[in-house]
Amino acid sequence: MRNEVLPDLIDPDRVNDIFAEGLALLEKxxxxxxxxxxxxxxxxxxxxxxxxxxxxxxAPISTLQAVxxxxxxxxxxxxxxxxxxxNAPLQ
Numbered sequence: 127m128r129n130e131v132l133p134d135l136i137d138p139d140r141v142n143d144i145f146a147e148g149l150a151l152l153e154k155x156x157x158x159x160x161x162x163x164x165x166x167x168x169x170x171x172x173x174x175x176x177x178x179x180x181x182x183x184x185a186p187i188s189t190l191q192a193v194x195x196x197x198x199x200x201x202x203x204x205x206x207x208x209x210x211x212x213n214a215p216l217q
Contacts, residue, residue, distance in 0.1 A: 146165060148167075149164060149165075150165045155184060160187055160190070161184045162181075162185070163181075164179070165178060165180060
C-alpha cells in the first residue's frame with residue numbers, strides 16, 4: 127500500500143501502539159540525538175499509584191522543529207504535512 131503522506135514509508139502493520147501519559151526523562155545522547163523516556167500510570171487498586179516506563183524513543187535533534195510544527199498543525203485541525211517535501215522549511 128502506498129502512503130500518501132510519505133510515499134517511501136513502509137508500514138509493516140506489526141508495530142504496536144504504546145500509550146504514554148507523560149515524559150519521565152529527556153536526555154541528550156551524543157551530539158545529535160535525544161532520548162525520551164515515557165511513562166503510564168497504573169492504579170494498584172489499594173489507593174497506591176505507580177508509574178511505569180513504557181517506551182524510550184531516541185530521535186535526532188534535527189527532527190524536533192518538525193515535530194513541534196506538525197503537532198501544532200494537527201491540534202489545530204490541519205493535516206499532517208510531511209517534512210520530506212524537498213528542503214523547504216516547515217512553517
